[in-house]
Amino acid sequence: MTFKELNISEPILKALVNKKYVSPTSIQERVIPIALNGRDLVGIAQTGTGKTAAFAIPIIQQLSLKEIKNKRREIKALILTPTRELAIQIDECFSDYARYTNLHHTVIFGGVNQKTQVEKLKQGVDILIATPGRLLDLISQNIISLACIQHFVLDEADRMLDMGFIHDIRKLLPMLPKKRQTLFFSATMPAAIASLSKSMLYNPVRVEVAPVSSVVDTIEQSLYFVEKPQKSKLLIDVLGKEDETAVLVFSRTKHGADKIARILNKQGIGCEAIHGNKTQGARQRTLANFKSGKTRVIIATDIAARGIDIANLGLVINYDLPDVAETYVHRIGRTGRAGNSGRALTFCSQEEYTMVKDIQKLTGKKLNTTLVPA
Structure with a gap:
């Protein structure tokens, strides 16, 4: 039609x-x-x-x-x-x-x-x-x-x-x-x-x-079991090996988003954080930089990410798991749009595993477990 x-x-x-x-x-x-x-x-x-x-x-x-x-x-x-x-x-x-x-x-x-x-x-x-x-x-x-x-x-x-x-x-x-x-x-x-x-x-x-199943079926999903203290090292390792031009990383809290951004910038990985405590001007500049490719990695909370709509977003990383399983689907749905392929990586600590089970029940898919690099 x-x-x-x-x-x-x-x-x-x-x-x-x-x-x-x-x-x-x-x-x-x-x-x-x-x-x-x-x-x-x-x-x-x-x-x-x-x-x-x-x-x-x-x-x-x-x-x-x-x-x-x-x-x-x-x-x-x-x-x-x-x-x-x-x-x-x-x-x-x-x-x-x-x-x-x-x-x-x-x-x-x-x-x-x-x-x-x-x-x-x-x-x-x-x-x-x-x-x-x-x-x-x-x-x-x-x-x-x-x-x-x-x-x-x-x-x-x-x-x-x-x-x-x-x-x-x-x-x-x-x-x-x-x-x-x-x-x-x-x-x-x-x-x-x-x-x-x-x-x-x-x-x-x-x-x-x-429906949820059709959204998640189009996205390659991987799960890393990693405890909280090791998450930042894993993120640095993953981003160092990735060639995606745009990567969206989800943090559960505003403080966490700022902390992740500081860690990555110290490692020479250019990134910006976006959340509700930022001024409107700062949030718009961050989004503009991300959409134009000036900033490769953006760290976002769930609410702030609602305005991120990028056709060629190839990778979403769940640094923290969300509080609700449906939010996981919203997050990974940011990638794989307009017929493009997409991937989602999820970092899961022991205390977050209950949410992984909820996500798998909601989506009807078992997440592929990937070994954390030594």
Whole structure:
């Protein structure tokens, strides 16, 4: 199937061709026709399956085909997402897909001065990408109104739950018009998320793609049994033998990420750490350096890594195992994208082995054990 067969309008097709999008992914094939028909939708999909385009393209098409009846632009579409990095990434996608339309969009998030964001909002925008905290803040200042919202997207709902944003979302819902289209996306559906979706959606269509097994089947996974004091030496050895141009290393804590970065830099391995204690400017510079290839290795916590989307990321290393098995799938799903091969290495100490068993149960795959170099 092609994007043209999905009845995508010419301006968006032109943008897709220029970005060399040849054919839609599975979730795009299934979501776009439903969204174009105005239906509410629950999408169960892992990160990296193409869901941003799945909701962005139909929203752009529906809004661009409607005549703007007054000179003052009101926010007609709201995309709510948990992290600044992900918000910026989604905004970049809207820039690509809406390039040949007359729609205006912008992104707002906390951690930076609001002045520039407010100035852009006052110029008028049709589509707003936002994180919950900054959105509620600007609503309380009467800078933003949600009265004209026609399309509402809640992205990464399970991550919203993990980060404690469910209360904020429940606070926002009464501010939205009852008559609207809602697109709800989550990688997993714990009870709290299922309950939230039922309270938000009207007769939704459920679309589920890329189950855990299919995501992990595309990635070569190896397991190293190594105690904590020896993990840094193993990491240095592994990176010294690797020729991958981009390597993402996961640390469970912010302090741990900084410590790993210091150890690697002392060994002459250029790397940077990214986590929530870094300023927004520092995080954006780190991501830019990593995406451009200036920095080969990045050490990230789970939340900070949500904005990392690199097509040629060849290797993910779990320096620490996560607290939840599903997070392992999110982590390794950063590699092996867009048909590329990918690998994931996991360092496991004795006290972390219970999590390995949980991961193997979830994925249905036994991790290949690799001997630690002497």
